[in-house]
Amino acid sequence: MTTKPKIIVLDDDPTGSQTVHSCLLLTRWDTDTLQLGLRDDSPIFFILTNTRALTPEQATVVTREVCHNLKIALDAEGITDFLVVSRSDSTLRGHYPVETDVIAEEVGPFDAHFLVPAFFEGGRITRESIHYLIIDGIPTPVHETEFARDSVFSYHYSYLPDYVEEKTKSRIKSDSVERFVLEDIRQGSLQRLQQLTDNQCCVVDGENQADLDKFAADILTAAAQGKHFLFRSAASILTSLANLGTQPVAAADMAQYVREGKPGAVIVGSHVKKTTQQLEYLLKVPGIVGVEVDVAHLLDESAIQRKELLENTLKLVREIHDNGKTPVVYTSRQELVFKDVDTRLNFGLAVSALLMDIVRGLPSDIGFLISKGGITSNDVLSTGLSLRAARLLGQIIPGCSVVRTPDDHPLFPNLPVVLFPGNVGDADALATTYQRFTAN
Known part of the structure; x- marks a missing residue:
C-alpha cells in the first residue's frame, strides 16, 4: 500500500478547512509548530497565514517565511512526499500568482500548479473552465458578481485561462494553460498528469464532489509515482485529497x-x-x-x-x-x-x-x-x-x-x-x- 502524501495547506483566511475535520489548524509557523502539523495523525493540516488581509508585498513576506520554515521542518521530519495547497477564496479573490510563485520558489520545484476554485457547499462550480456562482439556482459567471468588483482583488474574467493571463500580467498566456474539463476528469487524467513538467499551469473543472474525488485519486497516484504538485484552490478539492470520511459528531x-x-x-x-x-x-x-x-x-x-x-x-x-x-x-x-x-x-x-x-x-x-x-x-x-x-x-x-x-x-x-x-x-x-x- 502506498503511503499518502502529507497535505500542507497555506490558508489565506481560516475558513478553508470548511470541508474537513479532526485535523490541526496552526496560527503560527515557527518550525516547532510546523513539525506538530507534520507529525499529526491526520493526513492534512492548515497553516492560517491570513494573507488575504495583507498587501501583496506583505503576503509575499509571510508566504516566504512560512515556506522557509516549512522546508526546514520537512527536512527535520524526513518528509519528501507532500502536496502543497494555497487555499483561497472560491470567488477568485486573493493574491494569485503572488503566493503560488513564492511557494514554488521556496519548496519547489513542482511539475504543475492547479487552479481548482470549485466549492460545492458554497454553490461554486466550474464547467468548460468557466467558474460559476449559483445565485437563486442560476449559474452566474463569477466576473458578473459583486466579488469581481472587490476593491482589492478585482478581475474581469470567469474563463480561468483568461483569469490566469490577467492575474499573471500575461506571463502565463491563456492558450498555454492546460485545461482539465469535466469529460477529461470523468474519463481519468492519470496519463496527462504523469506528463506535466516545469510547474505547468492547469485549470480544473468540477460540478460535484465525485468529479474531484476522481481527479484527486489520479493526483495521489501520480504523486505516489514521484510527481510534485501545487494547488491554488477553494475547499472542495481538500475533501477529496484528504478523504477523511464522516465527522465524529454530526x-x-x-x-x-x-x-x-x-x-x-x-x-x-x-x-x-x-x-x-x-x-x-x-x-x-x-x-x-x-x-x-x-x-x-x-x-x-x-x-x-x-x-x-x-x-x-x-x-x-x-x-x-x-x-x-x-x-x-x-x-x-x-x-x-x-x-x-x-x-x-x-x-x-x-x-x-x-x-x-x-x-x-x-x-x-x-x-x-x-x-x-x-x-x-x-x-x-x-x-x-x-x-x-x-x-x-x-x-x-x-x-x-x-x-x-x-x-x-x-x-x-x-x-x-x-x-x-x-x-x-x-x-x-x-x-x-x-x-x-x-x-x-
Missing part, C-alpha cells in the same frame, strides 16, 4: 460541545451583502440581542475615544450575558469610501484590533463563540484567543467549521468556536448555527 448534535449549556457570543466583522442579510435574520431570533459598534469612529478617533467605545461595548455585552441571552456584536454596516487600497487595509486592521479586544473581554463563562467573516475568524483564533493550534471538530452547517480551544486555555478552555466565512450560507444560516448550539 452537525445537528453540536450542542453537546457547548460549555455547561451557557449562552454564547457572536462577533460579526464581515460586511458583504450576504452577511448583512444573515445578521438581520439572526437579530430576530429569541435569545439574541444586537450590539452595534460604529466603526466609522475609528477613522479619526483618539485613543481615549476608542477606549470608551470598547468599554461601553463590553458593558452592554456583560449585561446581556447576565440576563441569559446571547450578545451579537456587529460592526456598522455602511460601506465606507477610502482614498486608496492601503488606507482600506489599515482601517480593516484597526476594526479587527477593536473586535479582538472585545473577544478578549467577553465573559469568561460563555458557552460558545460564533465568528462571522473570514479575516475576523482568523484574528479570533490567532489574536483574540492567542491560539498556536486548534483541533477542528467538523462543520455545524455546510462550509462552517467548529474548532475547540485546548483545555489549558487561559481565558476560555474547551470553548467551541465557529469559523463562519462572510459569503457562505443562505439568509438564515447564521440563525441556524446559533440554534444548533442552543438546541436542548
Whole structure:
C-alpha cells in the first residue's frame, strides 16, 4: 500500500478547512509548530497565514517565511512526499500568482500548479473552465458578481485561462494553460498528469464532489509515482485529497460541545451583502440581542475615544450575558469610501484590533463563540484567543467549521468556536448555527 502524501495547506483566511475535520489548524509557523502539523495523525493540516488581509508585498513576506520554515521542518521530519495547497477564496479573490510563485520558489520545484476554485457547499462550480456562482439556482459567471468588483482583488474574467493571463500580467498566456474539463476528469487524467513538467499551469473543472474525488485519486497516484504538485484552490478539492470520511459528531448534535449549556457570543466583522442579510435574520431570533459598534469612529478617533467605545461595548455585552441571552456584536454596516487600497487595509486592521479586544473581554463563562467573516475568524483564533493550534471538530452547517480551544486555555478552555466565512450560507444560516448550539 502506498503511503499518502502529507497535505500542507497555506490558508489565506481560516475558513478553508470548511470541508474537513479532526485535523490541526496552526496560527503560527515557527518550525516547532510546523513539525506538530507534520507529525499529526491526520493526513492534512492548515497553516492560517491570513494573507488575504495583507498587501501583496506583505503576503509575499509571510508566504516566504512560512515556506522557509516549512522546508526546514520537512527536512527535520524526513518528509519528501507532500502536496502543497494555497487555499483561497472560491470567488477568485486573493493574491494569485503572488503566493503560488513564492511557494514554488521556496519548496519547489513542482511539475504543475492547479487552479481548482470549485466549492460545492458554497454553490461554486466550474464547467468548460468557466467558474460559476449559483445565485437563486442560476449559474452566474463569477466576473458578473459583486466579488469581481472587490476593491482589492478585482478581475474581469470567469474563463480561468483568461483569469490566469490577467492575474499573471500575461506571463502565463491563456492558450498555454492546460485545461482539465469535466469529460477529461470523468474519463481519468492519470496519463496527462504523469506528463506535466516545469510547474505547468492547469485549470480544473468540477460540478460535484465525485468529479474531484476522481481527479484527486489520479493526483495521489501520480504523486505516489514521484510527481510534485501545487494547488491554488477553494475547499472542495481538500475533501477529496484528504478523504477523511464522516465527522465524529454530526452537525445537528453540536450542542453537546457547548460549555455547561451557557449562552454564547457572536462577533460579526464581515460586511458583504450576504452577511448583512444573515445578521438581520439572526437579530430576530429569541435569545439574541444586537450590539452595534460604529466603526466609522475609528477613522479619526483618539485613543481615549476608542477606549470608551470598547468599554461601553463590553458593558452592554456583560449585561446581556447576565440576563441569559446571547450578545451579537456587529460592526456598522455602511460601506465606507477610502482614498486608496492601503488606507482600506489599515482601517480593516484597526476594526479587527477593536473586535479582538472585545473577544478578549467577553465573559469568561460563555458557552460558545460564533465568528462571522473570514479575516475576523482568523484574528479570533490567532489574536483574540492567542491560539498556536486548534483541533477542528467538523462543520455545524455546510462550509462552517467548529474548532475547540485546548483545555489549558487561559481565558476560555474547551470553548467551541465557529469559523463562519462572510459569503457562505443562505439568509438564515447564521440563525441556524446559533440554534444548533442552543438546541436542548
